[in-house]
Amino acid sequence: MAKDILSTPKSFYKEFFRKPDADKTNTHYCPGCGHGVIHKLLAEAIEDFGIADRTIIISPVGCSVFAYYYFDTGNVQVAHGRAPAVATGLKRANPNSIVISYQGDGDLAAIGGNNILQAANRGENITVIFVNNAIYGMTGGQMAPTTLIGQKTTTTPYGRAAANEGYPIRICELLSALSGPVYLARGAITDPATIMKTRLAIRKAIKAQMDYKGFSLVEILSPCPSGWRMTPVEAKKWVKEQMVKIFPLGTFKDETKEREPIAYEKREYTKEEIKQALGLDKEAPHFSHSMDDVKPIWRNPKIKISGFGGQGVLLLGNTLAEAGMEQGYHVSWIPSYGPEMRGGTANCHVQISTSEIASPVVDHPSILVAMNLPSLDRFEDDVVPGGLIIYNTSLVTRAPKRTDIESIPIPATDIADKLGSLKVANMVVLGAIIEKTGIVTEEAAISALNTVVKHKKFIPLNIEAIKSGREYVRNL
């Protein structure tokens, strides 16, 4: 019977053309190794489901690194432990492909532990064939996370000790605690009866994927005579007598009936739809303006706006720059960022210029807005001679010391408070800037607000604040 099951399926190459050595018909696995048997069970299922053309098998790092020699399917070889992440990429790119991640215990349960956990938890619609041989076969028999207590390996020469290496990881039990997986089972390949069950489990797992039900995994206890330093017969016996005790066989989770299939929509969007989604379907408005009408010192202004976080200094800068752009100028805006951002203060640098802006950094502003006292203390000295300091007298308790600059004291917070919201103090200042300097027009500023302000219902209040700021400065 066993022979019957293991006849070569069509999706298993007859001649291993990718195998570099002269022998193109025998696998590279050791005599008595479980991988070969498991390969054939897998190939047979793929064949019977008629899915070879759309199947992609992932060859991991481990003895099955050359799985791609054997499967007449799409093949992808990957880094150690990363198969579930690569499978995720493959599957998400082409959801109708059948993606099978084939992994050893070191690969899956050690180096790739988080990758398998997360893919399982996402309910990634892939199938994992997990070959548990309680050892690192490929590298010559070191301890695996599944190595049994007391088991001797080259890195546990005195036997695995719980106190030092911990306990064998039970992947099926672990993953069954998650909601994501739809099917989890553990099988073996020690005799025709267990092979038969494993064969069915593999099919069930693949079927779950074909039906878009989500993550499925079959763990298979597999002999590694070379790694275990045993004969093939001893190895089989050891699986039956030792491994099964720690790794009981059976189905750990099966929600294939209850689970709703994952729906995929694949449609190409038109250029118009893409532009609309990105907000690129309309031109920015344009407002005419001439820097010649601006006093020379404020032309092509370099502006620094500073205050407490929450005073809207970033938004004020953003609105100014947006308005500048809508007037056809080069503009730049940078937020205070990194070391500058301490103690809850925020500032931004804005430039509006008729020519290309070289450095967007404003070290020496021609216009400084100080919304609070620390801002004035910190930046007053940097202002260029003849520059302008607008300071919020509601919070700034002193006038600038400089005598070579112009300044506008404005109780922005109080004005905003009277309008009904402290939040619009920034817009009161914007009004002051517009009235005093004319670097942007009120019209452009209001248009900019439409782009910059997220909640449109606040726009009328913002406009009122701009007008109040202008009026205050007009009456100074």
Add this chain to the structure above:
Amino acid sequence: MAKQFIKGNEAVVKGAILAGCELYFGYPITPASEIAEGAAKYLPLVGRKFLQGESEVASIQMCYGAAGAGARVMTASSGPGLSLKQEGISYCAGSELPVVIIDVMRGGPGLGNIAPEQGDYNQIVKGGGHGNYKVIVLAPNSAQEMCDLTMLAFELADKYRTPTVVLTDGFIGQMMEPVDFPEPKDISRRKKKDWAVFGDAETKRNLINSIYLDPAELEAWNKHLQEKYRKIEENEVRFEDYKLDDAEIVVSGYGIVSRVLKGTVNLLREKGVKVGMLRPKTLFPFPKKKFAELAEKPDVKFFFVSEMSNGQMVNDVRLSVEFKKPVHFYGRMGGVVPTVNELEREILKLKESEG
């Protein structure tokens, strides 16, 4: 098409979508998070896919999978995340997979800080992962270039089947500037990648792989890769030259530093100092020839390189200049951005001492 006043990081996302990026996998990190957030917001609106990976290690491997499956795919991070992605980048290079990676650099080493720095140059331009590979590295210095060079990155990655990095800094990522967005690329007209594994009959015999057991075979594969890098060096060098015609002092930098340097050049020119800037837009391939040419010019007295690092790109300038002219370096680290006046002072000091 439409002009928008937009953050550099958001310009990356929109540029990527216009270039036909179909999937994004990434893990959040300041100052690159707006890219993940923007991708999460916009990709689903146009039928594309976003997934927050469990780590940078996983995210780049998800890209490996999606690229192997023939899709245009992107990930973004900053220094600590790039360190983790190096494994995947090496595999992508070895398996010849076109993946676009954005590195918005921050201060290091270790956790460092979230301020802009340029300390990732060596790990990105010189490798960082294992093996004899290179990645194409593009270095934007404005929001416009964040869009344009991201779009170019997708074209070059596909053209050469190679991972391509857009190497930028927190400053350029966080800065807002107007961007003129081009028309979306027509994905439907793109040629099917005949080497990829789509999970269909046509591509069933394809293999994505970087393992070659036989040393002779692996050497041949490496030679193939090296030949590709040579072609890239031949064809894809990009730079900006600014006021170099009569320059006696050649300054150079990339990213935000090149903007500050430009300000310094303008200032010095006003004072009659003959200084110009050569700004690499591609860090690999590096504009070696252009530097070498300038080094040969009798007018040119010395080179001045500034970076927000301990001096990494300057080594490429030195290799290109081959000791024909002095190459001076001025660096700031930890997130400190040099000012226009600071660089001016340094250059004038050198001008004095170089006679």
